[in-house]
Amino acid sequence: MRLKGRVWKFGDNIDTDVIIPARYLSSTDPTILGDHCMEPLDPSFSKKVKKGDIIIGGFNFGCGSSREHAPIAISALGIPLIIAKSFARIFYRNAFNKGLALLEADIFDEIDQGEEIVVDLSTGIIKWGLNEVKAKSIPPFMVELVNEGGLINYLRKKLEEENEKI
Amino acid sequence: MGMTLTEKILAAHAGKEYVEPGEIIEAKLDLCLANDITAPLSLEEFDRVGAKKVFDPEKVVFVLDHFTPNKDIPSAENCKKIREFSKKFSINHVYDGGACGIEHALLPEEGLVVPGDVVIGADSHTCTYGALGAFSTGVGSTDLTYGMVTGKNWFKVPESIKFHCTGKWQKWVTGKDLILNIIGMIGVDGALYASMEYDGDAISALSMDSRFAIANMAIEAGAKNGIFRADEKTLAYVNGRGKRPFTVFESDSDAKYREIYEINVGELDLKVACPSLPSNVKDAKELYNIRIDQVVIGSCTNGRIEDLAMAATVLKNKKVAQDVRCIVIPATPKIYLEAMRRGYLEIFMEAGCIISPPTCGPCLGGHMGILAKGEKAIATTNRNFVGRMGHPESEVYLSGPAVAAASAVKGLIIHPSEVV
Numbered sequence: 257m258r259l260k261g262r263v264w265k266f267g268d269n270i271d272t273d274v275i276i277p278a279r280y281l282s283s284t285d286p287t288i289l290g291d292h293c294m295e296p297l298d299p300s301f302s303k304k305v306k307k308g309d310i311i312i313g314g315f316n317f318g319c320g321s322s323r324e325h326a327p328i329a330i331s332a333l334g335i336p337l338i339i340a341k342s343f344a345r346i347f348y349r350n351a352f353n354k355g356l357a358l359l360e361a362d363i364f365d366e367i368d369q370g371e372e373i374v375v376d377l378s379t380g381i382i383k384w385g386l387n388e389v390k391a392k393s394i395p396p397f398m399v400e401l402v403n404e405g406g407l408i409n410y411l412r413k414k415l416e417e418e419n420e421k422i
Numbered sequence: 423m424g425m426t427l428t429e430k431i432l433a434a435h436a437g438k439e440y441v442e443p444g445e446i447i448e449a450k451l452d453l454c455l456a457n458d459i460t461a462p463l464s465l466e467e468f469d470r471v472g473a474k475k476v477f478d479p480e481k482v483v484f485v486l487d488h489f490t491p492n493k494d495i496p497s498a499e500n501c502k503k504i505r506e507f508s509k510k511f512s513i514n515h516v517y518d519g520g521a522c523g524i525e526h527a528l529l530p531e532e533g534l535v536v537p538g539d540v541v542i543g544a545d546s547h548t549c550t551y552g553a554l555g556a557f558s559t560g561v562g563s564t565d566l567t568y569g570m571v572t573g574k575n576w577f578k579v580p581e582s583i584k585f586h587c588t589g590k591w592q593k594w595v596t597g598k599d600l601i602l603n604i605i606g607m608i609g610v611d612g613a614l615y616a617s618m619e620y621d622g623d624a625i626s627a628l629s630m631d632s633r634f635a636i637a638n639m640a641i642e643a644g645a646k647n648g649i650f651r652a653d654e655k656t657l658a659y660v661n662g663r664g665k666r667p668f669t670v671f672e673s674d675s676d677a678k679y680r681e682i683y684e685i686n687v688g689e690l691d692l693k694v695a696c697p698s699l700p701s702n703v704k705d706a707k708e709l710y711n712i713r714i715d716q717v718v719i720g721s722c723t724n725g726r727i728e729d730l731a732m733a734a735t736v737l738k739n740k741k742v743a744q745d746v747r748c749i750v751i752p753a754t755p756k757i758y759l760e761a762m763r764r765g766y767l768e769i770f771m772e773a774g775c776i777i778s779p780p781t782c783g784p785c786l787g788g789h790m791g792i793l794a795k796g797e798k799a800i801a802t803t804n805r806n807f808v809g810r811m812g813h814p815e816s817e818v819y820l821s822g823p824a825v826a827a828a829s830a831v832k833g834l835i836i837h838p839s840e841v842v
């Protein structure tokens with residue numbers, strides 16, 4: 257899959273409280289969550305970002321809470337991919353479970369806000385201007401999960417098969 | 423090659439003799455937990471997959487602790503959905519109303535987690551139960567749904583990091599100061615994906631309440647879990663509460679660790695994590711003239727009886743400084759009652775504190791103590807990220823109960839020896 261979009265940069269240790277502040281968690285509606293995404297860092301982010309744009313982060317992106325509202329809020333804005341130096345563990349798992357792609361690559365310091373990048377998800381090749389970088393490969397188990405359409409689709413299929421047997 | 427405590431528990435639950443770090447396994451679950459924020463998403467997914475039942479109604483727990491007593495209409499609707507779901511699927515472990523306490527203080531207290539368990543919770547501080555010698559970790563709502571339906575989930579076996587702690591604890595210093603010190607030392611991603619294991623005579627000397635506080639903040643170092651070997655103190659705690667039979671696992675002497683840290687707790691003084699990362703740790707004595715507007719003594723980290731006891735020692739016959747709100751939140755109804763019997767609540771009321779019912783409330787900026795623009799708080803909670811307790815331009819300092827209570831009296835962040 258090939259993705260092309262503008263870059264939004266967000267630094268190290270971007271935590272789930274800034275991705276979506278807890279006061280909005282009484283909603284599970286993606287549109288509402290998206291509207292408040294990154295609000296503490298940039299209150300107008302959700303207005304400025306366009307579908308297909310890509311987030312670039314530093315170390316430990318998504319640290320903090322296990323709230324799945326965080327990847328949901330990001331996806332709701334039409335952001336298909338985050339590239340960071342590293343990701344927090346629960347966020348990593350949640351994003352893949354929810355179908356938000358993540359790549360680990362150390363490009364934060366090389367790239368400017370607003371630049372356009374092109375990413376080939378299957379090879380992990382990231383290109384912008386005259387630069388080309390290959391992201392760390394995704395563990396095979398995660399690829400399998402993504403191919404199955406996320407954990408819930410995988411489970412649904414499994415349950416349907418069991419029901420057919422009965 | 424030997425195995426660590428974490429590896430042994432995971433191997434046993436995957437039906438294997440041996441596992442090693444990096445390996446992906448499918449493990450059986452002993453307990454699945456969700457709260458009033460994360461359960462609604464899980465229940466939506468549950469509907470979506472078309473599941474007809476949960477794998478074992480006795481092994482699913484819902485705690486309605488975050489936005490309760492219901493803070494607004496959407497929170498009330500969420501709690502209602504969880505209650506209805508629980509009735510429909512015969513889930514009895516629902517902690518609500520007067521039975522509600524903060525999940526990670528409540529589950530051990532109720533004996534729902536025992537040594538050797540594998541527990542997942544749709545809450546990042548599920549790692550708290552490592553204090554009991556269990557493997558427990560936070561997951562998202564989707565993973566929780568998968569667990570609730572199948573009774574299993576996949577895990578990557580983590581590498582282990584050992585913290586070997588020796589020496590004699592100084593006055594006022596608790597497990598909270600040790601874990602803040604460790605996070606300050608290794609950073610908020612210092613244990614990313616790894617297991618943090620604690621041992622040594624300084625750990626044996628620690629109370630269960632302090633061990634819970636240490637295990638609780640494993641996630642603030644990026645870890646998958648924090649874990650302690652179940653010793654006599656653990657067994658004394660579990661016996662009489664534990665609802666299931668259990669197995670005690672121990673690390674082998676030739677188990678492999680990614681790193682081993684030697685810590686002399688005798689050198690530790692009281693710590694404070696400054697805004698806006700839990701790793702921004704300083705000695706309380708280094709901080710001068712930091713005025714505070716609010717103090718929060720509570721949460722799944724430090725809302726237990728030992729914490730309230732320490733706060734009461736500091737606040738006895740003292741007054742909370744003018745212009746400071748000091749909110750005390752006993753973490754569970756049992757802790758609340760015990761604090762009442764011991765006379766702590768009277769001490770807090772006479773000092774001018776506000777006593778809240780057991781709730782997460784201000785810890786995550788939910789309700790019951792939100793900060794305005796420019797305000798500062800010191801809290802015994804576990805996170806001080808930007809905007810965690812309210813306005814994006816408010817600030818949170820993290821400490822143990824003694825520093826928090828002393829700061830309430832002075833209106834400045836201060837070491838308790840300056841007050842008592």
Ligand code: SF4
Nearest residue numbers: 547721722782785786
């Ligand atoms: S007290 Fe705070 S950290 Fe603990 S479960 Fe509640 S919100 Fe989370």
